Amino acid sequence: MSDIRINITNKTYVLAHDTQQIHHAIAGLDITVHPHQFVCLLGPSGCGKTTLLNMIAGLDSHFDGQISMGAIEQTPSIGYVFQNPRLLPWRTVRENIELVFRSTPPASLIDNLLDSMQLRDAQHQYPERLSLGMQRRVAIIRAFAINPNILLMDEPFVSLDAPTARQVRSQLYALWLKRPHTVLFVTHDLREAIALADRLIFLSGSPMRILSDITVPIAREQRQNEANIEAFREQLLQNHPVIRELI
Amino acid sequence: MQAVRAFRNQLPAILSIILLLAIWQSLSLALASPTLPPPADVAEVFWQATISGELPYHLGVTLLRLVVSFSLAMLLGCAIGIALGKNKTLDAFFDNWLVIFLNIPALVTIILCYVWFGLVESAAILAVVVNKLPNVIVTIREGARSLDKDLLEMAQSYRFSKRKSFFHVVWPQMHPFVMAATRSGLALIWKIILVVELLGRSNGMGYQLHLFFQLFDVASLLAYSFAFVAVIQLIEMLVLKPLDRASQRWRR
Numbered sequence: 454m455s456d457i458r459i460n461i462t463n464k465t466y467v468l469a470h471d472t473q474q475i476h477h478a479i480a481g482l483d484i485t486v487h488p489h490q491f492v493c494l495l496g497p498s499g500c501g502k503t504t505l506l507n508m509i510a511g512l513d514s515h516f517d518g519q520i521s522m523g524a525i526e527q528t529p530s531i532g533y534v535f536q537n538p539r540l541l542p543w544r545t546v547r548e549n550i551e552l553v554f555r556s557t558p559p560a561s562l563i564d565n566l567l568d569s570m571q572l573r574d575a576q577h578q579y580p581e582r583l584s585l586g587m588q589r590r591v592a593i594i595r596a597f598a599i600n601p602n603i604l605l606m607d608e609p610f611v612s613l614d615a616p617t618a619r620q621v622r623s624q625l626y627a628l629w630l631k632r633p634h635t636v637l638f639v640t641h642d643l644r645e646a647i648a649l650a651d652r653l654i655f656l657s658g659s660p661m662r663i664l665s666d667i668t669v670p671i672a673r674e675q676r677q678n679e680a681n682i683e684a685f686r687e688q689l690l691q692n693h694p695v696i697r698e699l700i
Numbered sequence: 701m702q703a704v705r706a707f708r709n710q711l712p713a714i715l716s717i718i719l720l721l722a723i724w725q726s727l728s729l730a731l732a733s734p735t736l737p738p739p740a741d742v743a744e745v746f747w748q749a750t751i752s753g754e755l756p757y758h759l760g761v762t763l764l765r766l767v768v769s770f771s772l773a774m775l776l777g778c779a780i781g782i783a784l785g786k787n788k789t790l791d792a793f794f795d796n797w798l799v800i801f802l803n804i805p806a807l808v809t810i811i812l813c814y815v816w817f818g819l820v821e822s823a824a825i826l827a828v829v830v831n832k833l834p835n836v837i838v839t840i841r842e843g844a845r846s847l848d849k850d851l852l853e854m855a856q857s858y859r860f861s862k863r864k865s866f867f868h869v870v871w872p873q874m875h876p877f878v879m880a881a882t883r884s885g886l887a888l889i890w891k892i893i894l895v896v897e898l899l900g901r902s903n904g905m906g907y908q909l910h911l912f913f914q915l916f917d918v919a920s921l922l923a924y925s926f927a928f929v930a931v932i933q934l935i936e937m938l939v940l941k942p943l944d945r946a947s948q949r950w951r952r
Contacts, residue, residue: 510857531857539854543872543950552868553858579950599858 457486457603457635459509461518464501478504479516480660486603489633493646495696496656502639503536505661506605509637522602532596532634534606538588540580540595547576550595558598566594569628586617593625597632604636610645622649630673643689643696647671647682655696664695737919746923759927762893762905769828770889776829777836777881782874784837785844801834806892810899819900831892836881843877875947882940890932 464479478501486492494502507513509520510531522529540549550563567573570590580588589609596604609625610618626649629636640646646653647669655664667689675681690697721739728738737745749755784791810827817823847870855865897906905928912921 507853512853512857528859530859533854533857535850535854537850539850541851541868541872543947544868552860552864581950595858 458521459484464516477660488635491636491650492652493650494639494654497658500656500658501661503607506607529602530599532601532604534592534596534609536607538592542581545577546591550598553595553599570594570624586613604634606638608639647685648676735918741919742922745919758905758908761903765893769825773829773832773836777833778840781837781840782844785841798834806831810896814900824896827896828892832885832889839877839881843874847873
């Protein structure tokens with residue numbers, strides 16, 4: 454496995470209502486992510502974080518620069534947890550997960566993944582009959598299932614109530630510890646970011662650039678303790694006043 | 701218990717049919733004219749035509765034309781409709797064609813087909829297809845335009861093959877539109893087919909109805925049309941409704 458390098462020199466788009474005006478979304482952004490690193494991206498809403506993830510996922514190729522996933526010959530596989538779950542409503546939970554595989558996956562693999570998120574009982578349900586929290590868990594499983602080169606997560610816990618978000622977050626964390634993929638995780642929640650990430654990247658509003666790039670020094674086993682996270686958060690806000698406006 | 705409840709649910713429908721028959725019976729008694737025979741006479745004619753094999757033969761011929769022209773129109777219509785719905789340039793180019801074809805009266809296409817290609821089976825089928833095709837295209841195009849972009853992006857980021865995208869992402873979204881096109885198509889096509897048969901074929905329901913018109917045989921006319929309506933109703937109940945149910949079971 455090699456580093457993932459995201460180097461975007463320029464990304465512009467014209468606004469739908471005013472084709473004269475060119476909007477500079479990103480101007481000069483260079484991020485290198487090491488294998489198995491969990492990176493959180495934080496920034497004001499509308500600064501282009503989703504655009505960035507879409508560019509990495511290959512959904513948006515209108516930009517200058519390049520994104521390389523190392524010296525991999527074939528196209529990299531990408532697990533994407535979108536802001537809304539984006540499950541196929543006409544396929545069951547299990548079918549939704551199986552569909553992202555190129556050939557039929559072993560049943561035990563799917564079973565294990567379903568168990569890890571406590572979704573075994575719901576495997577033959579249709580997504581619209583599930584709660585949003587469950588749908589999001591399915592979306593997370595789907596992204597992990599294919600063993601992707603990179604996992605992109607775009608605020609996967611947004612619009613969940615606090616206890617549900619906490620539960621799904623700890624399940625995601627447990628899953629990631631078992632299968633430590635390279636993760637780019639967009640969030641607005643600094644506590645969440647500290648609890649999960651190896652590294653925090655704070656981004657500015659448009660045009661987007663890196664404000665600061667901070668390694669989280671807390672050891673993984675000490676993150677269960679809320680006090681440790683809270684202390685680091687206080688320290689961050691004190692040392693980097695620029696962050697305060699973002700959060 | 702269940703049978704009783706099922707009967708009670710069906711009761712209004714049964715009563716309304718009985719009422720319709722009663723009105724018909726009393727009208728024909730009051731008029732006492734050969735142009736409105738009572739239900740019993742029509743039933744008798746229906747029975748005779750059925751056992752003689754004449755009605756099943758003509759009905760079968762018409763149904764075969766219906767199946768062939770309907771399948772052709774749906775297949776072509778879906779392909780063209782999806783292409784137009786997905787490609788704006790193509791759509792802008794062919795939009796005028798569609799409007800023109802939508803507004804040509806059915807009778808004109810039928811006559812032109814017979815004039816150009818002769819009074820042959822393929823001309824009859826072509827006339828029906830040309831009449832139906834624009835409607836299918838317009839409905840399917842609407843469906844293809846309203847495809848969920850989020851799900852298409854999901855399919856793209858997970859590198860779904862073209863085939864997988866079509867069967868698991870696109871087609872389920874198209875289904876309601878295809879069903880709408882099917883329903884309206886069936887209703888339209890069987891009306892057009894009768895005209896096609898009346899003008900240029902020597903068998904089928906349309907040909908028979910024309911014959912009865914010349915003979916002023918209203919009882920046969922009614923018997924044949926009821927048979928046809930019944931068949932269309934059966935298609936709805938045995939084919940379309942189950943298809944609908946099967947594809948909608950994921951909905952809340």
